[in-house]
Amino acid sequence: MTAKRLLTWTATLLALAAAEQPEAPSPVAAPMRDLPWGQLNFMQTTDTHGWHAGHLQEAQYSADWGDYISFAERMREKADGLGADVLLIDTGDRIEGNGLYDSTTPKGKYLYDIVKEQDIDVICTGNHELYQTDAADREYDATVPNFKGNYLASNLDYIKPKTGEQVPMAQRYRKFTTKNQGIRIVAFGFLFDFTGNANNTVVQPVEKTIKEKWFQDAIREDVDLFVVIGHVTLNGPEYKAIFKAIRSQKWDTPIQFFGGHSHIRNYAKYDSKAYGLQAGRYMETIGWMSIDGISGKGKKGDPKELASMSFKRRYIDNNLFGYYYHTGLNETTFSTEHGKNVSKQIHAARKAENLDELYGCAPKDLWLNRAPYPSNDSLVTWLETEVIPVIAVKEDRKDVPRLALTNTGAMRFDIFKGAFTRDTTYIVSPFVSKFLYIKEVPYKSAKQVLKIINSGGDVFAFSDLEASSLAPPEQIAIKSATIAPSTPNQNSYQAGSQSPLMSSSSTPDLIPGYTTKDAAGDDGDDTLHAPISFYPIPNVVQSAIAMPAEGDPEKVDLVFIDFIKPWVLLALRFAGQIYGEQDVETYTEETMTERMVDWIRENWKQDC
Numbered sequence: 018m019t020a021k022r023l024l025t026w027t028a029t030l031l032a033l034a035a036a037e038q039p040e041a042p043s044p045v046a047a048p049m050r051d052l053p054w055g056q057l058n059f060m061q062t063t064d065t066h067g068w069h070a071g072h073l074q075e076a077q078y079s080a081d082w083g084d085y086i087s088f089a090e091r092m093r094e095k096a097d098g099l100g101a102d103v104l105l106i107d108t109g110d111r112i113e114g115n116g117l118y119d120s121t122t123p124k125g126k127y128l129y130d131i132v133k134e135q136d137i138d139v140i141c142t143g144n145h146e147l148y149q150t151d152a153a154d155r156e157y158d159a160t161v162p163n164f165k166g167n168y169l170a171s172n173l174d175y176i177k178p179k180t181g182e183q184v185p186m187a188q189r190y191r192k193f194t195t196k197n198q199g200i201r202i203v204a205f206g207f208l209f210d211f212t213g214n215a216n217n218t219v220v221q222p223v224e225k226t227i228k229e230k231w232f233q234d235a236i237r238e239d240v241d242l243f244v245v246i247g248h249v250t251l252n253g254p255e256y257k258a259i260f261k262a263i264r265s266q267k268w269d270t271p272i273q274f275f276g277g278h279s280h281i282r283n284y285a286k287y288d289s290k291a292y293g294l295q296a297g298r299y300m301e302t303i304g305w306m307s308i309d310g311i312s313g314k315g316k317k318g319d320p321k322e323l324a325s326m327s328f329k330r331r332y333i334d335n336n337l338f339g340y341y342y343h344t345g346l347n348e349t350t351f352s353t354e355h356g357k358n359v360s361k362q363i364h365a366a367r368k369a370e371n372l373d374e375l376y377g378c379a380p381k382d383l384w385l386n387r388a389p390y391p392s393n394d395s396l397v398t399w400l401e402t403e404v405i406p407v408i409a410v411k412e413d414r415k416d417v418p419r420l421a422l423t424n425t426g427a428m429r430f431d432i433f434k435g436a437f438t439r440d441t442t443y444i445v446s447p448f449v450s451k452f453l454y455i456k457e458v459p460y461k462s463a464k465q466v467l468k469i470i471n472s473g474g475d476v477f478a479f480s481d482l483e484a485s486s487l488a489p490p491e492q493i494a495i496k497s498a499t500i501a502p503s504t505p506n507q508n509s510y511q512a513g514s515q516s517p518l519m520s521s522s523s524t525p526d527l528i529p530g531y532t533t534k535d536a537a538g539d540d541g542d543d544t545l546h547a548p549i550s551f552y553p554i555p556n557v558v559q560s561a562i563a564m565p566a567e568g569d570p571e572k573v574d575l576v577f578i579d580f581i582k583p584w585v586l587l588a589l590r591f592a593g594q595i596y597g598e599q600d601v602e603t604y605t606e607e608t609m610t611e612r613m614v615d616w617i618r619e620n621w622k623q624d625c
């Protein structure tokens with residue numbers, strides 16, 4: 018009953034608003050839950066992966082970074098009116114995964130200038146900022162100064178290219194006091210214990226960092242709140258260790274964690290005054306966290322006041338209807354000049370890079386996790402059975418029987434029926450992986466590699482190779498949360514078309530989307546959705562190509578995506594074949610993505 022009262026139907030907002038990106042579909046109305054406000058409120062983005070233009074094929078996530086800037090500015094105005102505070106958080110992986118970042122030379126030519134326009138109070142690094150040397154350089158040279166004072170790197174160092182000097186990527190922590198409530202905060206910015214970084218950065222394990230003097234001093238500071246942000250999953254060992262370390266000094270000071278990396282909406286309770294929020298991925302979600310009953314202005318907390326502390330969370334679908342709803346504004350009053358400017362900046366960048374250039378027309382939806390594997394609606398099945406056999410070809414060995422292995426994490430997003438553009442390419446497959454191969458591997462060993470990597474068991478236990486990291490990151494969390502990876506509005510694929518309206522009855526058809534269950538229950542989403550199924554996919558899939566019509570070949574070429582080389586070598590060893598780096602050769606000069614585009618141009622020629 019209470020839940021019913023909390024829901025407000027936004028049908029009245031169904032004016033003719035379109036998202037700021039002209040190509041974006043109009044957002045659709047849906048039943049809404051209000052945002053709980055407290056003395057201190059946070060808005061979080063994480064794992065945006067270059068989706069700063071918003072989702073141009075999904076109405077419910079169609080707001081762009083400029084719209085988010087307007088939203089933040091309006092919420093701060095509202096907070097000023099209430100005497101409350103709003104702080105903005107971003108927990109990394111801002112790059113890789115969308116044409117806006119990946120299509121340009123150098124990568125991120127426009128992205129850094131777009132991201133910096135948002136006024137973020139605490140920001141940190143994700144693993145994706147560190148895979149490539151040049152990306153880490155840009156992070157140090159652009160993003161860190163763009164967010165000077167707010168960019169934190171508690172366990173990350175950078176190696177200067179000219180001098181070889183190892184320096185902190187950014188300052189280790191930040192102490193500040195909020196504007197309206199005078200809440201004194203010490204904030205940290207962590208990265209999980211990541212080992213796949215390029216050699217110009219050094220990630221220090223969290224367990225080691227928390228023993229350092231600066232950290233031990235920082236957690237002894239007399240503050241009202243610790244804010245720990247990180248590109249770290251909420252339930253991982255890193256946050257457990259940090260929580261324990263802070264509690265060993267401050268048994269009662271509230272702690273607010275913000276997490277990332279596993280691409281889910283999630284919430285965690287560490288104790289009655291320590292909570293964690295994680296805001297999903299790809300600009301689908303703005304996380305909202307409110308804390309009330311906190312003692313500000315350096316006052317010693319009144320115990321009664323502290324006893325009534327409350328922590329509340331919401332996951333905001335990133336679209337204009339929600340933004341209007343939560344600000345109480347409308348199409349004419351919502352956007353700020355600054356927000357509009359940034360939307361224009363994004364539009365100009367997309368145009369300059371020709372991101373809407375049509376490569377082909379997908380005949381149907383192909384789902385990464387929304388359809389079972391194997392099945393005809395599975396993106397992974399499509400890749401394995403239709404694409405790889407055609408693109409994993411080396412001209413002078415095209416008749417040699419071969420097994421081609423691809424990790425499913427090489428695919429990042431669904432393909433929607435309709436236009437497949439230059440932008441879609443980077444969204445679906447942003448990586449620069451090429452095919453490698455080992456010649457003439459005995460078939461009886463080669464054929465075991467798939468099974469060994471997918472079982473992910475003992476073989477990898479004593480290496481630092483995590484087989485699950487070969488699948489899309491959403492699967493890391495599959496056991497700990499309900500996930501709705503992508504939630505397109507079935508009727509909104511045609512960019513710019515008028516979106517469907519919900520029925521006028523009181524039990525409308527809900528749009529499929531996030532139906533999050535987390536540590537605080539099932540009322541976290543700001544928008545009510547119909548649920549979507551999540552089907553797990555294997556870490557690696559295999560295409561058998563040019564195999565003899567009958568019987569097994571004696572030897573095969575073992576072809577694989579370069580990313581999985583260490584796993585393949587280890588699995589082969591387990592299967593009784595010792596191969597080393599020297600046995601691995603280049604199979605294709607082009608990247609898998611380039612070859613996939615060739616396939617699409619050839620096979621999906623029809624007009625949309």
Ligand SMILES: *[C@@H]1O[C@H](CO)[C@@H](O)[C@H](O)[C@H]1NC(C)=O
Nearest residue numbers: 176177178181215216217218
């Ligand atoms: C990093 O590796 C590259 C080549 O792999 C090498 O040229 C460079 O010197 C290394 N840099 C550092 C700081 O070790």
Ligand SMILES: *[C@@H]1O[C@H](CO)[C@@H](O)[C@H](O)[C@H]1NC(C)=O
Nearest residue numbers: 032033346347348349350351
């Ligand atoms: C938006 O709100 C303003 C102020 O409340 C009002 O004057 C205006 O008519 C509204 N515009 C629309 C399109 O609803």
Ligand SMILES: *[C@@H]1O[C@H](CO)[C@@H](O)[C@H](O)[C@H]1NC(C)=O
Nearest residue numbers: 353354355356357358359361
């Ligand atoms: C928006 O852009 C215009 C034109 O470039 C500029 O004059 C103005 O200062 C910008 N406003 C804001 C708030 O960024």
Ligand SMILES: *[C@@H]1O[C@H](CO)[C@@H](O)[C@H](O)[C@H]1NC(C)=O
Nearest residue numbers: 391392393394395398402403
């Ligand atoms: C899947 O596609 C194949 C080839 O187009 C077809 O033969 C088969 O019937 C389809 N299976 C299902 C379950 O639709």
